[in-house]
Amino acid sequence: MIEFQNITKTYRVAKRKAGFGNAVKALFSREYETIHALSNVSFQVADGEIVGYIGPNGAGKSTTVKIMCGILTPDSGNCIVNGRNPWKERIAYVREIGVVFGQRSQLWWDVPIIDSFELFRDMYRIESKVYNENLEELSTLLDLRELLKTPARNLSLGQRMRCEIAASLLHNPKVLFLDEPTIGLDAISKIAVRKFVKKINKERGTTVIITTHDMQDIEALTERVLLIGHGKILLDGNIDELKRRTSTEKKIDIKYDGKPPAICNGMKCRKIKQNQMSIFLDPHILSVPDAIAFFAAHTGLTDISVSDISTEEMVATLYKEYDI
Numbered sequence: 344m345i346e347f348q349n350i351t352k353t354y355r356v357a358k359r360k361a362g363f364g365n366a367v368k369a370l371f372s373r374e375y376e377t378i379h380a381l382s383n384v385s386f387q388v389a390d391g392e393i394v395g396y397i398g399p400n401g402a403g404k405s406t407t408v409k410i411m412c413g414i415l416t417p418d419s420g421n422c423i424v425n426g427r428n429p430w431k432e433r434i435a436y437v438r439e440i441g442v443v444f445g446q447r448s449q450l451w452w453d454v455p456i457i458d459s460f461e462l463f464r465d466m467y468r469i470e471s472k473v474y475n476e477n478l479e480e481l482s483t484l485l486d487l488r489e490l491l492k493t494p495a496r497n498l499s500l501g502q503r504m505r506c507e508i509a510a511s512l513l514h515n516p517k518v519l520f521l522d523e524p525t526i527g528l529d530a531i532s533k534i535a536v537r538k539f540v541k542k543i544n545k546e547r548g549t550t551v552i553i554t555t556h557d558m559q560d561i562e563a564l565t566e567r568v569l570l571i572g573h574g575k576i577l578l579d580g581n582i583d584e585l586k587r588r589t590s591t592e593k594k595i596d597i598k599y600d601g602k603p604p605a606i607c608n609g610m611k612c613r614k615i616k617q618n619q620m621s622i623f624l625d626p627h628i629l630s631v632p633d634a635i636a637f638f639a640a641h642t643g644l645t646d647i648s649v650s651d652i653s654t655e656e657m658v659a660t661l662y663k664e665y666d667i
C-alpha cells in the first residue's frame with residue numbers, strides 16, 4: 344500500500360543573468376527563485392495495483408517518484424510505502440522497491456551486465472537461491488542471455504532498458520517505480536516492456552507506478568490514471584471513464600478541393616492544413632450524418648472519415664481543459 348499524504352516539495356534555484364559580468368556578480372551575491380514542484384499532493388495505491396502517472400513536462404511526476412523512492416525529502420507531508428517512510432528508513436526500504444529511470448542508468452557503464460547484477464546481489468543481500476532463480480527467469484523473459492557478458496555502454500537503448508528492468512527486479516521488490524521506461528524505444532521493445540511489466544504484476548503481485556508520455560503504455564498496462572499539472576493532482580480516474588467523458592465527441596477528418604468549409608454549431612476545428620481539416624464534433628448538438636451532409640453540401644469534399652477520439656487526443660483535451 345502506498346500512501347502519499349499532503350506532500351509539498353519546492354526547489355530553490357539560483358538565478359543568474361547571462362554574461363561574464365553577471366557571472367562575477369553572482370559569486371558575491373545570488374538571487375534565488377522557488378519552484379513549487381508539488382503542492383499538497385495526496386493519493387493512495389493499493390497492493391498489486393498498476394497506476395499510470397501522467398502530466399505534461401515539468402508537472403511534477405519525477406519529483407513524486409523520487410520522493411516515493413526516498414531519493415528526495417519533501418518540505419512537508421508524509422509518505423508511507425508498505426508501512427515504511429522512504430526517506431527515513433532508506434536501507435530497509437530500498438530492499439522492497441525496484442526503480443527504473445528511463446533517462447538514467449543504474450548499471451555500471453564499463454563492466455559486463457552480469458557484474459552489475461552480482462553487485463546488486465551483494466548490495467541487496469539477495470540469497471543465492473533467489474538470485475539464481477530470478478536471474479534465470481528474467482534472462483528468459485527479457486531475452487538477456489546474449490547481453491549478460493556485454494558492458495552497458497555497448498548495448499542499444501532497448502537492450503539496456505531490458506537489463507535495467509531485470510536489475511530492478513532481482514531482489515523481488517514489492518513495488519516497482521518506472522519513470523518513463525519506454526522513452527526512446529522502438530515499437531517492438533515498447534511492446535516487450537509492457538508485456539513483461541503486465542506479467543510481473545500478475546504473477547508476482549508487484550505494485551507498479553509508471554510515469555509516461557506514451558498513452559499506449561497506459562492503455563496496455565492500467566485502468567487507473569493520475570493526472571498531475573503544475574504540481575497538483577487534477578484527476579484520479581479510470582481511463583475508460585475519462586475516455587467516455589471526453590470522447591462523446593467524434594473526430595471527423597475531411598479532404599476537400601477549393602476553400603476550407605465554414606464549420607457550424609457543434610463542431611470545433613482542431614487542425615487545418617493543405618486542403619485537409621480535422622474537426623471534433625459534439626454529436627449531441629449535431630449528428631454524424633448531419634455533419635457529413637453539411638460537408639457534402641458546402642465543400643468540394645474528396646474524402647471523409649469519422650473516428651472516436653484517441654487516448655492521445657483525450658489527454659491533449661484534458662491538458663487543455665485543466666490549462667496545463
Ligand SMILES: Nc1ncnc2c1ncn2[C@@H]1O[C@H](COP(=O)(O)OP(=O)(O)OP(=O)(O)O)[C@@H](O)[C@H]1O
Nearest residue numbers: 354356378380398399400401402403404405406407
Ligand atoms: N533538481 C531540481 N532543481 C530545481 N528544479 C527542479 C529540479 N528537479 C525538478 N525541478 C523542477 O520541478 C518541476 C517539476 O519537475 P519534474 O521533473 O518533477 O517534472 P516531470 O513531470 O517529471 O517532467 P518531465 O515529464 O519533463 O520529466 C519543474 O518545474 C522542474 O523544472
